[in-house]
Amino acid sequence: MNLLDLKGKTAVVTGAAKGIGKATAALLEQAGATVARIDIEDAPGCIRADVADEAAVERAFAQAGGVDILVNNAGVAVRKTAFDISADEWDRVIDVNVRGSFLCARAAARSMKSRGGGAIVNLASIMGFSGGIFPNPAYQTSKGAVVNMTRALALEFAPLAIRVNAVAPTFVRTPLTAPLFSSPEILKKVMEHNPLGVLPETDDIAAAILFLASPAARCITGVTLPVDSGYLAR
Numbered sequence: 001m002n003l004l005d006l007k008g009k010t011a012v013v014t015g016a017a018k019g020i021g022k023a024t025a026a027l028l029e030q031a032g033a034t035v036a037r038i039d040i041e042d043a044p045g046c047i048r049a050d051v052a053d054e055a056a057v058e059r060a061f062a063q064a065g066g067v068d069i070l071v072n073n074a075g076v077a078v079r080k081t082a083f084d085i086s087a088d089e090w091d092r093v094i095d096v097n098v099r100g101s102f103l104c105a106r107a108a109a110r111s112m113k114s115r116g117g118g119a120i121v122n123l124a125s126i127m128g129f130s131g132g133i134f135p136n137p138a139y140q141t142s143k144g145a146v147v148n149m150t151r152a153l154a155l156e157f158a159p160l161a162i163r164v165n166a167v168a169p170t171f172v173r174t175p176l177t178a179p180l181f182s183s184p185e186i187l188k189k190v191m192e193h194n195p196l197g198v199l200p201e202t203d204d205i206a207a208a209i210l211f212l213a214s215p216a217a218r219c220i221t222g223v224t225l226p227v228d229s230g231y232l233a234r
């Protein structure tokens with residue numbers, strides 16, 4: 001028996017046009033799931049929706065059909081210090097990363113409830129457990145909220161057989177981190193906080209998401225699994 005088999009399951013992946021979301025959608029498909037992709041960008045194969053927009057989320061989930069698995073991956077960062085970030089920039093980070101994850105979790109859970117269960121995997125971050133190594137307070141705050149929303153929804157949805165977990169990646173090379181990694185000094189500092197000496201690839205994050213979404217994790221709920229090459233072990 002293959003505990004990672006998702007044959008017959010329908011998954012929704014948000015922010016699936018690129019980066020971790022794109023790799024995850026492909027891996028879930030490889031595991032046998034039918035995958036609906038949501039993105040704010042007009043990308044081929046994606047349902048277009050801003051996850052922070054409640055009406056757009058409801059429309060997108062109606063279009064996706066029944067849901068067994070949700071990967072709450074859409075996320076943004078505004079890397080500015082507390083002194084430099086505007087209130088609107090702060091709000092946008094919290095809106096997409098926290099409100100957006102909540103709205104999608106709720107829409108998915110309504111469908112999962114009628115299907116007898118499901119699995120939700122949120123994208124937290126090592127920044128949800130630490131103050132980070134560069135000032136980025138809106139992002140750090142939003143990911144801390146995702147960690148605790150994961151616990152809260154896990155408890156609320158447990159009687160419905162809906163599991164809610166999260167992954168917490170360290171820095172992964174994607175369009176989100178491209179501006180950081182263009183600087184050799186920043187890359188050097190990132191690697192000083194990477195005991196294994198390996199930056200995860202998008203597929204490494206997708207693998208952890210597949211595990212948490214699959215029957216292999218049937219007794220796991222409310223946890224956030226670091227995929228961090230040892231960052232949080234210090």
Ligand SMILES: NC(=O)c1ccc[n+]([C@@H]2O[C@H](COP(=O)([O-])OP(=O)(O)OC[C@H]3O[C@@H](n4cnc5c(N)ncnc54)[C@H](O)[C@@H]3O)[C@@H](O)[C@H]2O)c1
Nearest residue numbers: 015017018019020040050051074075125171172174175176
């Ligand atoms: N890359 C990293 O180092 C890293 C580390 C830890 C956590 N994460 C988290 O992983 C997730 C994916 O990150 P990534 O690096 O692949 O990002 P990315 O910027 O490469 O891709 C994010 C995708 O989400 C989409 N998106 C953004 N805002 C959206 C919205 N409001 N509605 C719908 N779609 C939206 C974008 O269009 C894009 O396709 C995010 O939640 C991020 O915070 C990333």
